[in-house]
Amino acid sequence: MTILSGILSLFILVxxxxxxxxxxxxxxxxxxxxxxxxxLKWLIRVYVSVLVLSIIWYSLLSVSNRIEDVPSxxxxxxxxxxxxxxxxxxxAFIGKQWSIDYEKNKLNIGTVDHxxxxxxxxxxxxxxxxxxxxxxxxxxxxxxxxxxxxxxKSIDLTLNQDRLLLYQPAQPDFKIVLxxxxxxxxxxxxxxxxxxxxxxxxxxxxxxxxxPKDLTLIAEDxxxxxxxxx
Amino acid sequence: xxxxxxxxxxxxxxxxxxxxxxxxQVYNSLIALQLLAIFFSFNGVGxxxxxxxxxxxxxxxxxxxxxxxxxMLWGLNSAALITTKAYRFDDFAFVTNRxxxxxxxxxxxxxxxVIGGLTSILSGVLLKLxxxxxxxxxIFNDTRLMSEPNLFVxxxxxxxxYVFLFCVLGYMIGMLFQVNKMILVxxxxxxxxxxxxxVSGGSNVMVNVFTFFVSESSLFLFFIKMMFCSILLFxxxxxxxxxxxxxx
Numbered sequence: 001m002t003i004l005s006g007i008l009s010l011f012i013l014v015x016x017x018x019x020x021x022x023x024x025x026x027x028x029x030x031x032x033x034x035x036x037x038x039x040l041k042w043l044i045r046v047y048v049s050v051l052v053l054s055i056i057w058y059s060l061l062s063v064s065n066r067i068e069d070v071p072s073x074x075x076x077x078x079x080x081x082x083x084x085x086x087x088x089x090x091x092a093f094i095g096k097q098w099s100i101d102y103e104k105n106k107l108n109i110g111t112v113d114h115x116x117x118x119x120x121x122x123x124x125x126x127x128x129x130x131x132x133x134x135x136x137x138x139x140x141x142x143x144x145x146x147x148x149x150x151x152x153k154s155i156d157l158t159l160n161q162d163r164l165l166l167y168q169p170a171q172p173d174f175k176i177v178l179x180x181x182x183x184x185x186x187x188x189x190x191x192x193x194x195x196x197x198x199x200x201x202x203x204x205x206x207x208x209x210x211x212p213k214d215l216t217l218i219a220e221d222x223x224x225x226x227x228x229x230x
Numbered sequence: 231x232x233x234x235x236x237x238x239x240x241x242x243x244x245x246x247x248x249x250x251x252x253x254x255q256v257y258n259s260l261i262a263l264q265l266l267a268i269f270f271s272f273n274g275v276g277x278x279x280x281x282x283x284x285x286x287x288x289x290x291x292x293x294x295x296x297x298x299x300x301x302m303l304w305g306l307n308s309a310a311l312i313t314t315k316a317y318r319f320d321d322f323a324f325v326t327n328r329x330x331x332x333x334x335x336x337x338x339x340x341x342x343x344v345i346g347g348l349t350s351i352l353s354g355v356l357l358k359l360x361x362x363x364x365x366x367x368x369i370f371n372d373t374r375l376m377s378e379p380n381l382f383v384x385x386x387x388x389x390x391x392y393v394f395l396f397c398v399l400g401y402m403i404g405m406l407f408q409v410n411k412m413i414l415v416x417x418x419x420x421x422x423x424x425x426x427x428x429v430s431g432g433s434n435v436m437v438n439v440f441t442f443f444v445s446e447s448s449l450f451l452f453f454i455k456m457m458f459c460s461i462l463l464f465x466x467x468x469x470x471x472x473x474x475x476x477x478x
Contacts, residue, residue, distance in 0.1 A: 040254055047261050051352040054359050061362065118284035141285060143369050151369075152285055173286045175367040180275065180293040182354060184388035185381055188449055201289060203282035 077138050077206040081122045082226065086136070086208050092147075095139040095154035095205075100164075102133050102215070108163040109209075110220030117168055117223055119155060119205045124228045129213045133164070138206040143176055155207065166207070166223075176201065238330055245334035249312075250341060256308040260301070260346060264353045267300035271357050272364075292361055294354025298389050301350040305393040306400035309339050313404030328471050336464060339397040347390025351382070384449060391456040395443075398463040405470040 080088050111117050119137075137155055141148040151174070156167040178200055181189065211217055219225050276291040312335050362370055406413040424435035433441075446452040 037254070040258060043261060044257055047349075051349065051356060054356040055352065058355050058359050058362075061359075118281060120283060139285075146369075148369055155284075168284055171284060171286055173288060174369060175365070176287060176289045176369040177361060177365060177367045178289060178291050179358060180291055180295075181381075182294050182298055182351065182385055182389065183444065184298060184351075184392060185385040187444055187452070188384060188388070188447055189381075201287065203285040203287055205283035205285060 074202075077140070077204050078120050078122070078226070081206060081208060082228065086122070086124075089138055089206075093138045093140050093149060095137045095149070095152065096157075097137075098133075098135045098157050100133045100135075100159050101131060102159065102212075103131055104162055105214060106162060106216045106218065107133070107211070108218045108220060109166070109223065109225075110163065111166050111168070111222050114220055114222045115168070117155070117166055119168065119207050119224075121166075121207045121209060121223055121225045122228055123217060123225055124208065124210045125215075126210050126213055131212055133159075133209065133211055133215075135207060135209045138204075138208065140202060140204050141174070142202045144178065144200045148174075152203075152205070155205075157207075174203075238333075241330045242333045242337070245330060246337045249334055249338045253308070253312070253338065253342075256304075256311070256342065257345075259308070260304050260349065263300045263304045264297055264349060267297040268353060268357050268360065271296045272361070290365075290367075292357070294350070294357055297353045297357065298350045298392065301346045301389070302393055302396040305339075305343060305346055305397040306403075308342055309335075309397040309400035310404035310407070312338065313401060313408055315408070328468075332464075332468055332471055335401065339401065340394060343390045343394035343397055346393040347386050347388075350389050350393075351386045388449075388452065391453065392443075395456055395460055395463075398460045398467070402463045402467045402470070405467045409470055409473070 077089055077093075080086070109121075135157055137157075139149055139152040139154060141152050151172070153169045153171055156169065158165050158167070180186065271292065271294065274290045275293045275295065278287075278289045278291075280287060403414070403417065406417070421436065424439070427435045429435060429438055443452070443455060446455060
C-alpha cells in the first residue's frame with residue numbers, strides 16, 4: 001500500500017506540476033492567437049479522417065485475430081498431475097503422444113549433450129508389466145483468453161537402443177503485445193488500475209511418461225524429473 | 231427602449247456558438263497534445279519477460295492512459311484560457327450578464343469535454359494500429375473494445391467526464407487567478423501539503439482525492455461524484471466571477 005501510495009504521489013506531483021506550468025504559461029499575459037481558419041479546418045478534417053479510418057482499419061484487423069475457444073483447464077499442469085490426475089488436463093493441450101514397445105529392464109533417459117530440458121517431466125510407474133512406454137507432451141500458451149498453444153513447438157522423443165532421448169526444438173521467442181483497457185474503463189471492470197495482469201498470460205509445458213512396473217529408469221543430468229508412485 | 235426582449239436562452243445560445251468559433255485554436259493544441267501523447271505511449275506502460283517451461287515470452291503492455299491524461303490537461307488549460315481578459319471581454323460584444331457568460335462558458339466546456347473524451351479514446355485506436363504495424367510481434371492481443379460497444383461508449387463517456395472535471399477545475403483556477411495572481415502559488419502549496427499530509431491507511435490527502443474518482447467501480451456513483459464535484463467547482467467560479475470588477 002505504501003509503495004503504491006508513493007508511486008501515486010509521484011504521479012500526482014508530476015501531473016500537478018505540469019498542470020500548474022500549463023496554466024501559468026497560459027494565463028500569464030495571454031494574447032489571443034488567431035489560427036488561420038482555413039488551416040485549422042484542414043487540420044481538423046485530416047485528424048478526424050485519420051481517427052475514423054483507424055477505427056475501420058482496426059476493426060478489420062480484429063476480424064482476422066486468432067481467437068479460439070480456450071480449453072477449460074486452469075492451473076498448473078505439474079500440480080494437477082502430481083496432486084490430482086493427469087487425466088484432469090484438457091486433451092486440447094496435448095501436443096504430442098508416443099507409445100513405444102520396450103522389452104529391456106533398464107532404460108536411460110536424457111537429452112542431447114546433457115542439455116538442460118526446461119520442460120518438467122513426471123514419470124508414472126504403472127502397476128502392469130505391459131512392456132510399453134507411453135508419453136504425452138502437454139503445452140499451453142493462452143494470452144487474454146486466446147489460445148496460441150499450437151504455436152508452441154513440441155519436444156521430440158526417440159528411443160535409441162536403451163536410451164530415451166529427449167530433444168527440445170528451438171522455440172520462437174514469443175513477442176506479445178498486450179493492450180490494457182483505458183483507465184476510464186478499467187475502473188468499471190475487474191482489471192486492476194496499476195498492476196500488470198500476469199494472469200493474462202498462461203504458458204507452461206509438461207512431459208508425462210508412463211513406464212512398466214519393473215523397469216529401472218536411470219535419469220541423466222539436465223532433467224527435471226518427478227516420480228509418481230502407483 | 232428596445233422593442234425586442236432578449237431571453238437568457240437566446241443570449242446563451244448566441245454566445246455559445248460565437249465562443250465555440252472564437253476558441254477554435256484549442257483544437258489545434260488538442261491535436262498537438264494527443265499526437266505527443268501517442269508518441270510518449272509508444273514505449274508502453276510495462277514489460278515482462280521470462281521462460282515458462284521452455285516457452286520464452288516477451289510481453290509488452292500498452293495503454294492509451296497517457297493520451298487521456300494529456301487531454302485532461304488540455305481541458306484544464308483550455309478552460310483557464312476562457313477566463314483570461316482577452317477572451318472574457320468577448321462577452322461584451324453581446325447583450326450579456328455574468329450568468330449568461332458563465333452559462334455559455336459551461337456549454338463550451340461541456341462541448342470541449344465531449345470532443346476531448348471522444349478523440350482521446352479514438353486516438354487510442356490509432357495508437358494500437360501504429361504499434362501493430364511498427365512492432366515485430368507474434369501475438370498482438372488487445373481488449374477488443376470495438377467488439378464491445380457498451381464498453382466503448384462507457385469509455386468515451388467516462389473520459390469526457392474526467393476532461394469536464396478538469397475543465398471546471400481549470401475554469402475555477404483561472405477565475406481565482408484573475409482575482410489574485412498569488413492564488414496559483416497558494417494552490418500549489420495546498421497541493422504539496424496534500425501530498426505530504428498523511429491520512430489513515432498509509433496514503434496522503436492527494437492520493438485519497440485521486441482514488442475517490444479512479445477507484446469508483448460503479449458507473450452511476452462515478453457519474454454522481456463527477457457531477458457533484460463539477461457543480462461545486464463551477465458554483466465557486468460563479469461566486470468569484472460575480473465579485474469581479476466590471477469592464478471599465
